[in-house]
Amino acid sequence: MTITTEPAEPASGPVRARQPLNRRRVLEAALALVDREGLAELTIRRLGLELGVEGMSLYRHVADKDAVLDGIVELLWAELPASPDGEGDWRPALRELAAGLRGVCGRHPAAAPLLVSRNFINAPALRCYDAYLTVLRRAGFERRRALDAICAVGGQALGFGLMEVRCLAPAADAGASESDLQRLRRVTRSLPDDLPDSLIALAMELTGTCDFDRCFEISIAALIAGLEP
Amino acid sequence: MTITTEPAEPASGPVRARQPLNRRRVLEAALALVDREGLAELTIRRLGLELGVEGMSLYRHVADKDAVLDGIVELLWAELPASPDGEGDWRPALRELAAGLRGVCGRHPAAAPLLVSRNFINAPALRCYDAYLTVLRRAGFERRRALDAICAVGGQALGFGLMEVRCLAPAADAGASESDLQRLRRVTRSLPDDLPDSLIALAMELTGTCDFDRCFEISIAALIAGLEP
DNA sequence: ACCTGAACACCGTTCAAGT
């Protein structure tokens, strides 16, 4: 049910595919596949191919496809720093949590929606939240209020990161370099022909010129400023 | 590509299934099916069954399954008030936007993740954002800053609503009335056996006693308080 | 212990054929 701590790869070597499989290697291959080719390409059979094995072999290491998806979510949470930096300061710590969650979305645009599609409760997520809980408690937060603060920051960062990734996603798919004209054509194609120009313009602003970094800074700062022990 | 404005149902009548299909009816049936039985049950064939028709018939009204998913996203956005209340006040308007997005997540827990899985840009979403943009512009916001504010509020509300729905989701599936003991068993089952008690306790707090309403109010208030024209 | 082959039920999608 959890990410085992077996070494991911003993010492590489040329016959990489021939080491015995384990849950960890299966999940890492799954995340890599999703990052590379999207969620729709994640197939038990395809994943087996990726690992040099028949798809059916994977059932020895994971219960089913749902377990693979849940495992990917664990890998994503595990990318967050297990113990926050700032020993004492809680505001920088919360900023770090927010940046970490947004960062995960940015690094794994195709997998990120799983963070809010699958069950939220998993070991790495709990470890992560618990670490920040400790920081906030030490800073004088009552336990309940500390949890509220973490939920608020976590929710905001995740929502922002996901929205951002979905606004920009098609552009990223298109190789990250897309001219304004190409973007216009793409945006227009997915919208009804009779949509007023003003809304097309809005769509262009949302997919292109919106300064997400600044917007994220502002909103996370506003939220954290509004919290108090 | 957009939600047509044909009447959804002329006058009901007993032979409901025998009226000619249209895109609108297909999408509404799809959303209803997802609400009732979850995203995994949404199948072209099953959706046809729901409409008293063979699955293949649906291809006359929607391009493919992806188009159905995109259509569901449009329906969700269309549930938000097209034009915000407060003629002048921008803060209540933004609160309304936030509450609206969270409300959509609450009413459609199974479909809500689609809001951040599919393309973000669609006609009802643009109309919605544009309406709030107008309110903010009238209140003196520069256009760019108004967009930032809307993105910030939208992202936060969506993220919070999704996280909330995923924390509570299994409980909701279980009929919304689940004893603490049942929840403990369910939570424990999905977590590794060697997880420390303190993290199990945290999981119980996150799935149960967390006061999401208050938490949402606080964080949205903090964010909006931090914004200024 | 770990992997494979064959099989089953079920998908999404196409298309010629029906009415």
Next chain:
DNA sequence: ACCTGAACACCGTTCAAGT
């Protein structure tokens, strides 16, 4: 104009059989 039947390629999953 709208729907159906048959067909195709591809899923997830199981299980007896291989090594």
